[in-house]
Amino acid sequence: MSTTTSVEQATRYEAVIGLEVHVELATRTKMFCGCAIGFGGEPNSRTCPVCLGMPGSLPVVNGAAVESAIRLGLALGCEIAPTSQFHRKNYFYPDMPKDYQISQYDVPICLRGELRITVDGRERTIGITRVHMEEDTGKSLHVGGSGRIAGSDHSLVDYNRAGIPLLEVVSEPDLRSAEEARAYLAELRAVVLALGISDAKLEEGSMRCDANVSLRPVGHTVFGTRVEVKNMNSLRSLGRAIDHEIERQTRVLTAGDPVVQETRHWDEDAGVTSPLRSKESVDDYRYFPDPDLLPVEPDADWIDRLRAELPELPAVTRARLAGLGLPAPQVAVLVDTGLVRVLDAALAAGAAPALAANLLTNDLVGWAAANGTDPADAPLTGAALAELVGLVADGTLSTKLARQVLEAVLGGEPGGPRAIAEARGLVQISDTAELEAVVARVVAADPAAAQRVRDGNAKAIGALVGAVMRETRGRANPRLVNELLERHLHP
Amino acid sequence: MSLTTDDVRHVARLARLALTDGEVEELRGELSAILAHVEQVREVATPDVPPTSHPYPLVNVLRADEPRPSLPPDEAVSTAPEAEDGRFRVPRMSHSEG
Structure with missing residues (x-):
């Protein structure tokens, strides 16, 4: 058997990947002012002197956003910093009216955590470098050209989003493949959903992910030059972008060229990354402590209370649902969609697990896909689900009829499952x-x-x-x- | 500490200031003097002197998560040099300056 080929003699590379994930918090108000958070509405209808950066206005930290940050930190096993403060990240770009973004720099609120992921049955622990608080930017509309920045004539800015609280979760460069990166993002999203601190919708931008990707020869410990890839708005898109970037860097290195440190933009339709801008060195942002914002120093009592109130985390939920006899793929759907909340409420009201879970993962998820909505937003309470499951259990409805009733409930028909079944004459004939x-x-x-x-x-x-x-x-x-x-x- | 003219041009670029050669030279002297003063302060600021970015003995000044009225949209853009469709109109953004 021949063992040496030219392919095996060529350098083989290993990918080193770290993710920066932004989570938009589901607080009622912005990070530093009382403007409400919402969707739609007129441009600049949720702005005030603080989030418009008017001289003389004074930002005040949203306590609920700090609690969300501490809760996520605790869920990720981070140390909660005894003192942390806000810095101004200075840059000239009209997505922030102040010409700086308030963020955290050398003293973030959460440090050194970890997240366990499972890929192909193998469990790995991915380090979390830090979790810090910052504010979101405004939305720009580019006029002229093709609607992108390049070639546009001018831009129109809406600051309704500016100032919405964000948590940035930075991972260690511990991920080694696109699959691992996807698993990490999916698990982080599941943790965020379990905590209820964000609706964490990748497609809608309430959870955003940038990837730092570099290559090094297998066996080496020194990192290669890294490239930051932006604009992935789904798990699938993250996986494709990383795979593409690994291929591209492999080609560059194999040709004997150096990888350029830069930020690249993922084009979902074309399936390629392209350079966005040369990366500013960190010093250019001229971070300095925001003199308007006082340090945050959570005491032990506060942290202990938040720790005691933490909900069940996804790994524990999965084990518990498996213990009820639900198959692993179904458990994954329940956890990833957040429907586990509805299931738990139905179980608490006495529903049989298997049927309740089936109605959620088959019928409700199918209905949501057909209607283009998020399953978690479907109008079904745990109590209604339990009532429906009860109607099947006592023989009033067949499973098939139960599906019709569920569809009616989801379609907004009032009265609850029993009333709907009776009104539609759907009650099963057991006479x-x-x-x-x-x-x-x-x-x-x-x-x-x-x-x-x-x-x-x-x-x-x-x-x-x-x-x-x-x-x-x-x-x-x-x-x-x-x-x-x-x-x-x-x- | 003495700044070079390149240092001054770099800072000017970050601040989006267009300076003449004369201004660069003038500011090089002034900024160097300020830095020399900071150096002097640094000598006095031994590790037992805490940073005074926040000289008030206050921490955890937090706000309840209760919405307050925002500005009417037309008022929000009323002081903008230019507005269009309720949005702030800004000159073309150049990505290289991001």
Whole structure:
């Protein structure tokens, strides 16, 4: 067997990846002022002298945003800094009206945590460097050209988003593949959803991810030159962008060229990255402590209270749901969509786990996909789900009818599952006398099929069951129909 | 500490200031004098002297997460040099300056 080929002699590279994830907090107000956070509405309708950077205005820290930061830090096993402060990151760009963004620099609120991920059945621990608080920027509309910055004539800025609290979560460069990066982002998102601190929608930008990617020869410990890749707005897009960047850097290095340190923009449609701008050195932002904002020094009592109030984290949730007998892929959907909250509320109200979980992961998720909405936003309470599951458990509804009722609930029909089932006449017929009459009619109408069953062709009963279901518009209890047909044909 | 003319031009670029050669030279002297003064302060600021970025003995000045009225949108843009469709109109952004 030949063991040496030219391919094996070429340098093989290993990817080194770190992620910077921004999480937009679901507080009621902005980070440093009382402007409400919301969607839509007129441009600049949620602005005030503070978030417009008017001279003489004074920012004050949103306590709820600090609590969100500490909670995420605790969930990631970080140390909570005994003192942390805000800095001004100075730059000239009209997405911030102040010409600086308030962020945290050398003393962030959370340090040194970790997140466990599982890829291909192998568990890895990814280090978290830090979690810090900052404020979001405004939204720019570029006029002229093709609507991108390059070639535009001028820009129009809306500061409704400026000042919304963000947490930036920086990972150690511990990730080694696109799959690991995806798993990390998915797990971080699941933690954020469990904490309820953000709606964490990648597609809508309430969770954003930049990737630092570099290559080094396998076995080396020194890092290669890193490239920052931006503009990935889904897990899939993150994976594609990283794979593309690894390929591109491999080609550059294999050709004997150096990788240029730069920021590159991921183009989802073209499937390529392209240079955005040469990276400013860190000193150019001229960070300095914001004299308007006093240090944040959470004491032990405050931290202990927040620690005690932490919800169940995704790893524990998965183990608990598996313990209820739910299959792993279904558990993953429940955790990743945040539907586990609805399930838990239904379980607390006495619902059977398997059916409740099926209605959520098959029917509700399907409905949400068909309607283009986020499953977590679907109008179904745990109590309503429990009521629906109860109707199946006591034989009032078949699983099929339960799906129709669920669809009606999701479509906004009022009254709850029982009332909807009754109003639509969907209640399953479990009345033996009523069904016997139908069975007799069906058997009389199709003597050939009936004869085949009598002759021992068990499959032939399907046609008769189908006929009964048609006659009853799907409302017959299938188990009872089978029983009655058997009794009728094999007296 | 004495600044070079390149240091001054770099700082001027960061501050988006267009300086003449004469101004660069003038500011080089003035900024160097300021830095020399900071050097002097630094000598006195031994490790037992805490930084005074926040000289007030106050921490955890936090606000309740309660919405307060925002400005009416037309008022928000009323002091802008230019506005269009309720938005602040700004000159073309150049990415190289980001």
